[in-house]
Amino acid sequence: MLAALVLACGPALPRATGEIPPADVDERFGTDVVVEAPPPVPREELGVAQLVEAKSGSPVVTLRVVFDAGSAEDPVGREGLTRLAARLRVEGGAGERSVAELSRALYPMAGRIEVAVDREQTAFVGRVHRDHLEDFYALFRDVLLRPRHDAADFERLRARAQSALSLELRGSDDEALGKELLHAMLYEGHPFAHPVLGTEAGLAAITRDEVRAHGERVFCSGRAIVGVAGDYPEGFAARFLEDIARLDSDHCVGRRVLPEPRLDGPRIWIVDKPDAQSVAMSLGVPIEVTRDHPDYAALTLAAAYLGQHRTFAGWLMNEMRGKRGLNYGDYAYAEHFEQEGWTRFPRPHTARRQQYFSFWIRPVPRERAHFALRFAVKAFREKVARGLSAEDFDRIRGFIDGYFALYLQTESRRLGFDVDDRFYDAPDPWLEGLRAQWAALDVDAVNEALRRHVDPSKLQIALVASDAEAFAAQLAEERPSPARYAGNVPDEVRAFDANVERYRLGITRERMRVVPVRELFR
Amino acid sequence: MGSSRLSLARAAPALALLAPLWLHAAAQQATAQQATAQQAHPLFDAAPQTTRLPNGLTVVSVPWSTPGIVAYYTLVRVGSRDEVEPGHSGFAHLFEHMMFRGTEAMPGPVYEERVQAVGADNNAYTTRDFTLYTLTAPATALESLVEIEAERFQRLSYDEDVFRTETGAVQGEYAKSASGPFLPMWEALSELAFQRHTYGHTTMGYLRDICAMPTRFAYSRRFFQRFYTPDNTTLIVVGDVDHARLVSLVRERYGRWRGRRDQPRVQAEPEPTEGRSRHLPWDASTPPRAFLAYRTPSFDGGAARGAARAAAIREAAALELVKGLAFAEPSPLFQRLVVDERRLLELSAWERSFTRDPGLLVVTTVLAPGEGAPDFEGITEAIQAELGRIAAGEIEPEQIEAVRSNLRYSLLTDVETPSDVADLLGNFAAAGGSIAALDEYLAALAAVTPGEVAAVARRYLTPTRRFRVTLAERSEADGPTPTPAPLCPEPTGGAR
Structure with a gap:
């Protein structure tokens, strides 16, 4: 019998997590195979x-x-x-x-x-x-x-x-x-x-x-x-x-080897969707940090500071929604995130060997979208470069130390996170490990980790908009996009935005691509 | 900072029915004015305890086994139903957003700091009938939660600039929903089914009203005085909580709160005499979709007590059983339309869509895309025929028992956290006037007979009470695609 009992909290046994030759198409598929079919794995x-x-x-x-x-x-x-x-x-x-x-x-x-x-x-x-x-x-x-x-x-x-x-x-x-x-x-x-x-x-x-x-x-x-x-x-x-x-046979194979993501610079792709009244935005870069990486705790803390999912703990949410009313919400993530049902907590089982660091900027009315995108890109670049202040660091560490425990309110969810720990062969349970690492971190370590792993020069910007050609041209021209406020805003907001309005995305039209919606995922 | 939700129906469980042994407890509970901690409860570790303060504020606690967590929910019984003034749709929801803007003594950022300092999860949502503020935090933070929540519910304060800025977030919330067909379909269905009652507009509100929100500052201040009153508010606290200590804390912090809820004149909707349909063209890709809705009575028949109330709740329970019989996955209709004939991709009915005033039983379908015009008529006829079969009493008793059992176990498995408990109680208190409504409903579900199931189908689920909204990709017959326009014709308030 191949089964082995590993009780909760017990040591992890070796498992099929190594780089076994990839699973791939068998001969019946016979089509455009990119990765060579591997020999069957014993x-x-x-x-x-x-x-x-x-x-x-x-x-x-x-x-x-x-x-x-x-x-x-x-x-x-x-x-x-x-x-x-x-x-x-x-x-x-x-x-x-x-x-x-x-x-x-x-x-x-x-x-x-x-x-x-x-x-x-x-x-x-x-x-x-x-x-x-x-x-x-x-x-x-x-x-x-x-x-x-x-x-x-x-x-x-x-x-x-x-x-x-x-x-x-x-x-x-x-x-x-x-x-x-x-x-x-x-x-x-x-x-x-x-x-x-x-x-x-x-x-x-x-x-x-x-x-x-x-x-x-x-x-x-x-x-x-x-x-x-x-x-x-x-x-x-x-x-x-x-x-x-019993789910075992000679057909079983190991995981495929993942190539490294290949990116040579910033890009903007815009899905051209004629009926879109607003512009949906997602921005990100690949990172090498996953849950088993020593800098995972630092990046998690930094992402929470920038934009903890659907809370006002995050900087982006306070600035873009709270002070400017640009949209419904603005968040940041140190790993792939999917919300579980009506909660604001992540669904387990989206573990990956490769991760990405991202912003999710919820739809912005078209007339304010250029300004909002400038705001987000500027934030992405400058926050990585400058990092958190000591005060930000203390506040957000206190918050997530309590808040992340709410991820584990049910036994079913705790089990889900425990299972994912095995995916990563994490030495400690997820929350305990994070808390211990957060406690040991200081602001400099967080800022260094941000700079080390998040590379804004590779920023990928995904947009969904109507009349995408015109929007791409507008972004490439880099003309000022004045902030529009529904109400008076404090002087410091106005002063900050004066820089945002003229902020250069620095991405040429050649590095932008407009994709008709019907051509996606063909 | 939350969202507008359609109604008390959520992706959550159907309501459970109790085993006969539980029924006894539920029925007793239903008549009790105030439970004691020792009383057993079919769903909770112990029965909820309720105290009403002299100013009218209701305080409910439920002990619940958790890893040191407490849910602190505040139910305000105001929703889009109360938006009687023309041009003010969506205001209850906007106001929910304003509640996160703090007070003079505790400005918004300070409120937020206090919430974050305890690592709380803090949100809210608004429906047609109510607004629910949902805080979940370590139980050790209870005293702090009472303090900050008491402060904002009594002394909310914001200026016009902050108000105008927040309307941008609401516009953004509309924008995020506008790329999907659900919002326009629900908007059209509401209009179709209610021509006088305020259920005729959605909780999110009409876009034109959302665009005008920045000009409604004065109205917003009055809104707070009219509806955010102690007699219109229920605190529901679940988890590691001692009722006596809770009441003592609440008395100290909320005891001086004063005010009486305004009673806007919500016009009654006449009983429908004929069904209506509307078709919406969709300018992006979509499979064809149809919402079918039947006018149904209010949850409690508008009765605070007595036989009329009991009869109404019994009908509400019987209609839940009909939904299971007709539309759940094992139902003959589902198996035929979705599995065997593959005419539908999806078929479901909204669970527990109970309302204060007569509302809707909503069935949603997604049709399999194919050549030619979508067969909306054929699907409608098939659904109506199945409801007719139920109305004729052609259902085996064991099928009804299977639905009962499903509803019972769904609730038992889905109410897991303090937040789940508080949300459940909040929904029932909103629909039925107090948390006792949950137990009344559970007792009714246990007692509904096959004859009653057939009777509600006969009475309410007929073509003359049926409203249908269909949606499909725009065809030539729908006319040309409109030119894309900005969400709001003018930027909200203009650049200043």
């Missing part, structure tokens, strides 16, 4: 599934099976394959049950089986009341171990993905579109470039057999971290782990 090199337990008195039992596999594993020409393989497991039939029978079985117990896919992780999450754990688990296990891959389910879910990509992402959410555009810029020619949803051509080309084969390659026990939280019975966790350990 299963023993894949390591074994790890278990993270969080036993408690909570009546809600949460099961997490998180694979080190995301859309970065999509073969070239089959973008969207990993997500489709994941969704076909939770939204298709499994074992003896059709999708209708599965949903009828889950419904009375309000059991939920969901999956979330990011660039490098796929997380299957089950939740049920302890009254129904055994019945639920039988279904959950089938979903993971015995997916049916029925043709009708495959066609239905592919059509759903095609609509989500081609019609909804392009036409219903300019902010999400801007964030995907930023990925395309940061990671051009890299497996992170395309949306998790895929590309039009990729989704069109995928076959049901490919979905099945891909799942067998990447949803393997050697890539799995298995987590369970709540009031589950004695022996349950071991059984769970043994079951997941």
